[in-house]
Amino acid sequence: MKPEESARLVTQPDTQLSGLYYPNRFARHLYLALAGEIGESGLNALLSVVRNMTPQYAAHIDQLPVDNLDRAYDFALLAALNHGLDRMYGPRGGRGMALRVGQRWFRGGMQSFGALAGMSHPQVRALPEDARVALALRSLVEMFARFSDQATRLDAADDVQYIIVDPSPLAWGQTTERPTCHLLVGVFAACLDAVAGQGRYVVRETQCRASGAPLCRFEITPQTRA
Numbered sequence: 001m002k003p004e005e006s007a008r009l010v011t012q013p014d015t016q017l018s019g020l021y022y023p024n025r026f027a028r029h030l031y032l033a034l035a036g037e038i039g040e041s042g043l044n045a046l047l048s049v050v051r052n053m054t055p056q057y058a059a060h061i062d063q064l065p066v067d068n069l070d071r072a073y074d075f076a077l078l079a080a081l082n083h084g085l086d087r088m089y090g091p092r093g094g095r096g097m098a099l100r101v102g103q104r105w106f107r108g109g110m111q112s113f114g115a116l117a118g119m120s121h122p123q124v125r126a127l128p129e130d131a132r133v134a135l136a137l138r139s140l141v142e143m144f145a146r147f148s149d150q151a152t153r154l155d156a157a158d159d160v161q162y163i164i165v166d167p168s169p170l171a172w173g174q175t176t177e178r179p180t181c182h183l184l185v186g187v188f189a190a191c192l193d194a195v196a197g198q199g200r201y202v203v204r205e206t207q208c209r210a211s212g213a214p215l216c217r218f219e220i221t222p223q224t225r226a
Contacts (some may be wrong), residue, residue, distance in 0.1 A: 018075040018172050020149040027065040027073035029109030030081070030101075030183075036108065037101045049084040069147060075169035082127060082170045082183060095182045100187020103193075110187060114146055115139035119195055132195040137161065137220075140191050159222065163188060166215035171208055179208035181216050188218055199223055 035043045051058045060077050060225060085101075086094035110116065116139045124132060137154055141163070144152040150169060155162040170181040185203050192201040203223050207213035 016173070018167075018169075020075045020167065020169070021071035021171075022075070022078065022150070022169060023069045023071045024065040024072050025067055025069055025109070026148065027078070028067055029077075030105050031064050033101050033105040033108050034081075036104055037097065041210040046081065046084045046088060049087050050080045050153065053083065054080050054089070071147075071149060075149070075167065075172040078169040078183075079172040079174055082180065083174065086180075091224045095103040098182035099189070100159065102183040103190040104182065104186075106187045106190035107194075110143070111191070116141040116143055116191070124195075129200075131195050133161075133192060133201070136191055137163070140188070161220040163218040164215055165218070166209070168209060168216040171210035171216055174210040176198040176208070178211055179205035179216070180210045181205050181208060181218075184216075185218065188220070192220070 022204050031043065034046065040045065047061055050061055057077055057080055060074065061080070065073055071170070082098065085098050088094065089097050111119070116136070119132070119139065121135055124135065127135070141152045141154055144150045151166055153164045155164055165184065168184065170183055174180060182205070185205055189201070189203045192203065193199070200223055202223055204219045204221075205216060206219045207215065207217040209216055
């Protein structure tokens with residue numbers, strides 16, 4: 001096995017819909033983030049890859065999701081899009097692309113949801129960095145709880161903070177050799193960049209349900225300790 005193949009998907013995404021959902025608006029902003037990062041032609045190519053992998057999803061993925069908060073975009077479709085990036089760009093290239101798309105996804109839409117919309121208020125910006133980060137992470141968890149079926153919570157040990165996601169839409173029905181939820185890593189990293197400055201914190205997925213863990217765990221460490 002070549003080194004770059006170590007994170008390759010072992011099985012195809014689950015062909016059954018999960019019955020768990022993101023709101024249409026989250027999915028719409030993801031499509032727009034993909035188009036912004038890889039272009040309209042790249043997005044069309046990605047959707048073609050997903051159709052070829054899972055033709056039963058074609059009717060669900062071909063149209064830009066509508067701009068409302070109905071919980072209607074199934075986790076299995078998100079997993080298929082995530083896998084499609086790996087198929088198009090290879091495991092290493094797909095990971096890098098997913099990280100960039102995730103960052104754009106947050107900046108282009110998610111940061112305007114719920115309490116996250118207030119993070120740029122001068123009173124919030126005046127808080128110490130630790131307080132801003134804690135508030136942003138709580139707001140992120142509350143956003144997913146309020147608008148989606150993604151169960152998300154925070155944990156901490158010493159100076160390390162964790163975001164626990166179970167189930168993760170990106171790992172739904174997948175079996176991989178390494179963690180695969182790179183889009184969420186990008187979302188979390190962009191959230192931290194917005195409140196603490198570019199690159200002040202490092203986000204890593206250290207456990208993933210797709211690679212055999214009981215849940216998906218994302219580790220957040222200050223850059224000086226990473």
